[in-house]
Amino acid sequence: MCGIVGYVGSKPALSILMDGLRRLEYRGYDSAGVALVDGSGVSVTKAAGRISVLAAQLTEPMSQTTGIAHTRWATHGAPTDSNAHPHTDASGKIAIVHNGIIENYRALRTFLDKKGVKFTSDTDTEVLAQLIGLSYDGDLEEAVRRALHDVAGTYGIAVVCADQPGLIVAARKGSPLIVGVGKDEYILASDAAAILAHTSHVVYLADGEMASITRDGLQTTTLDAIPVTKDIEQVEWSLDQIELAGYDHFMLKEINEQPTSLETCLRGRIDLSEGQVHLGGLVDRMRDLVHAKRFILTACGTAWHAALVGEYLFEELIRVPVETEYASEFRYRNPIIDEGTVVIVVSQSGETADTLAALEEARQRGALTLGVVNVVGSSIARETDAGVFLHVGPEIGVASTKAFTGQVAVLAMIACLIGRRKHLSASNAAQFLEALAKVPDQTRSILDQADEAKKVAERYVDRENWLYLGRGYNYPVALEGALKLKEISYIHAEGLPAAEMKHGPIALITEGMPVVCIATKGTQYDRIMNNIEEVRTRGGSVIAVATEGDHAIEELADVVLRVPDTLEPLQPLLTAIPLQLIAFHAAVLRGCNVDKPRNLAKSVTVE
Numbered sequence: 001m002c003g004i005v006g007y008v009g010s011k012p013a014l015s016i017l018m019d020g021l022r023r024l025e026y027r028g029y030d031s032a033g034v035a036l037v038d039g040s041g042v043s044v045t046k047a048a049g050r051i052s053v054l055a056a057q058l059t060e061p062m063s064q065t066t067g068i069a070h071t072r073w074a075t076h077g078a079p080t081d082s083n084a085h086p087h088t089d090a091s092g093k094i095a096i097v098h099n100g101i102i103e104n105y106r107a108l109r110t111f112l113d114k115k116g117v118k119f120t121s122d123t124d125t126e127v128l129a130q131l132i133g134l135s136y137d138g139d140l141e142e143a144v145r146r147a148l149h150d151v152a153g154t155y156g157i158a159v160v161c162a163d164q165p166g167l168i169v170a171a172r173k174g175s176p177l178i179v180g181v182g183k184d185e186y187i188l189a190s191d192a193a194a195i196l197a198h199t200s201h202v203v204y205l206a207d208g209e210m211a212s213i214t215r216d217g218l219q220t221t222t223l224d225a226i227p228v229t230k231d232i233e234q235v236e237w238s239l240d241q242i243e244l245a246g247y248d249h250f251m252l253k254e255i256n257e258q259p260t261s262l263e264t265c266l267r268g269r270i271d272l273s274e275g276q277v278h279l280g281g282l283v284d285r286m287r288d289l290v291h292a293k294r295f296i297l298t299a300c301g302t303a304w305h306a307a308l309v310g311e312y313l314f315e316e317l318i319r320v321p322v323e324t325e326y327a328s329e330f331r332y333r334n335p336i337i338d339e340g341t342v343v344i345v346v347s348q349s350g351e352t353a354d355t356l357a358a359l360e361e362a363r364q365r366g367a368l369t370l371g372v373v374n375v376v377g378s379s380i381a382r383e384t385d386a387g388v389f390l391h392v393g394p395e396i397g398v399a400s401t402k403a404f405t406g407q408v409a410v411l412a413m414i415a416c417l418i419g420r421r422k423h424l425s426a427s428n429a430a431q432f433l434e435a436l437a438k439v440p441d442q443t444r445s446i447l448d449q450a451d452e453a454k455k456v457a458e459r460y461v462d463r464e465n466w467l468y469l470g471r472g473y474n475y476p477v478a479l480e481g482a483l484k485l486k487e488i489s490y491i492h493a494e495g496l497p498a499a500e501m502k503h504g505p506i507a508l509i510t511e512g513m514p515v516v517c518i519a520t521k522g523t524q525y526d527r528i529m530n531n532i533e534e535v536r537t538r539g540g541s542v543i544a545v546a547t548e549g550d551h552a553i554e555e556l557a558d559v560v561l562r563v564p565d566t567l568e569p570l571q572p573l574l575t576a577i578p579l580q581l582i583a584f585h586a587a588v589l590r591g592c593n594v595d596k597p598r599n600l601a602k603s604v605t606v607e
């Protein structure tokens with residue numbers, strides 16, 4: 001949720017750090033700060049608010065060639081100047097930036113209080129800074145190592161010290177850190193977005209590892225000082241993918257990318273002539289997957305909605321019991337994981353704390369774990385037994401869009417792959433895959449009519465309560481449409497399985513209330529038409545998402561948004577898109593910060 005950048009090399013660090021912070025601002029944006037270090041000391045500047053507020057305080061040229069920086073999403077302590085990172089120890093010689101949560105910070109603070117340490121912030125991070133300061137006897141790496149042995153919780157940290165001005169010490173446990181390897185320079189970051197402008201060669205630190213970085217090299221060890229040899233890897237994303245490319249908002253860019261992101265996601269993976277799916281990441285696990293007795297899909301937020309579509313797909317194509325669990329609930333229950341249970345974790349970032357913890361729970365109970373993840377090198381990608389990447393490119397807008405369709409597409413391919421080894425006939429599989437292969441073009445045709453969704457937003461933007469109704473495969477889409485609207489436009493919206501409306505929420509419907517009904521042709525069509533009648537009878541205003549060529553719907557709906565016809569299990573890939581567009585335009589019309597909605601951050605790395 002927060003972002004870390006560090007630089008050590010021969011160039012002035014400040015502009016590199018500020019550029020990195022701007023690229024990471026989507027991860028957290030309530031305060032930011034920078035620490036620059038040279039032989040004369042550590043100079044810290046920090047400010048509550050966006051990066052621009054910090055930038056306004058940093059107008060003087062600074063020549064230091066080592067520094068660390070941070071963009072924060074507050075957990076412990078309000079978003080104030082003093083709670084912003086970097087934090088320093090009592091001597092002011094050591095500065096630290098930190099992502100994660102120090103769980104035993106209260107006990108550590110009491111211990112430090114007794115030693116007479118004076119605190120200047122309310123944060124758990126300052127406790128760590130003071131602890132490192134107390135352990136310091138001239139060797140920063142050793143001091144960090146000693147301090148971390150007393151810490152419980154999660155961290156990605158970068159630490160500098162005035163006595164060793166060309167050194168950054170980094171360590172991670174449960175919070176990502178990547179080191180970009182340039183020519184005589186290293187850029188440390190919590191996210192590849194801050195590195196790509198400089199290099200695509202990176203070293204991924206694993207949990208429990210530390211790095212000591214100078215411009216001459218990078219030494220990696222475990223927390224117990226055992227040397228670790230790391231490979232230099234290539235980041236598959238390019239700089240232009242993380243830039244706005246003429247758009248005003250990443251969210252709209254990413255919505256419009258879906259034809260190509262889905263093409264990339266499917267490329268080389270479906271064989272229409274054979275009716276087969278090829279997913280390299282699952283090849284070695286096929287036996288276990290075909291013999292699986294039960295699947296549990298777990299995720300959070302939008303990824304959970306995609307997982308719910310996956311549940312329907314798996315049941316239909318694989319014919320085994322499937323459950324979709326909120327990762328945050330799964331980890332705190334006493335889940336039953338029998339032999340033959342496969343747990344699939346779905347996550348765009350691969351870093352969501354609750355999803356990671358659910359994965360850990362599943363692993364400890366002996367389940368085979370698969371990841372459906374977008375970010376290569378992320379914690380979930382590394383810690384699952386096997387998996388499939390989305391390959392939809394970086395998603396920067398806080399509201400997930402192209403990742404949702406990528407997740408559904410991958411789950412559809414996994415369902416078809418396993419189903420084909422079980423009950424799914426070659427001809428049914430071929431028909432399914434032919435329909436899937438058409439989806440990228442079909443999304444293009446929806447985007448061509450994007451103005452219709454904009455008109456819906458214009459017409460209803462002043463209404464403070466919306467309902468979204470769907471059945472079957474489109475029930476998760478109703479949930480997703482409502483989530484998109486509320487998270488970026490702050491309009492209250494509720495998604496429901498359409499029939500549930502009668503069991504209470506129908507009382508909400510008043511004259512003109514917008515009710516988005518996903519009413520595409522398929523097995524649920526007649527039933528949802530009945531629900532539409534019920535809405536109309538109570539004065540609700542029906543916005544229907546309907547199949548091209550369905551004229552009957554025009555009689556009942558106030559507005560009709562069209563999607564091309566496809567197989568019912570694949571409809572979510574199309575029906576989600578008009579709902580993404582409505583949410584986007586409503587947020588713009590209401591003057592909201594679409595890419596950085598209030599209180600939110602991309603990648604929720606705290607519980």
Ligand code: F6R
Pocket residue numbers: 300301302303304346347348349350351352355398399400401483484487603604
């Ligand atoms: C909503 C949204 C969130 C994420 C959720 C899980 O638009 O983006 O609900 O889907 O925080 O994130 P990942 O997929 O990174 O695990």
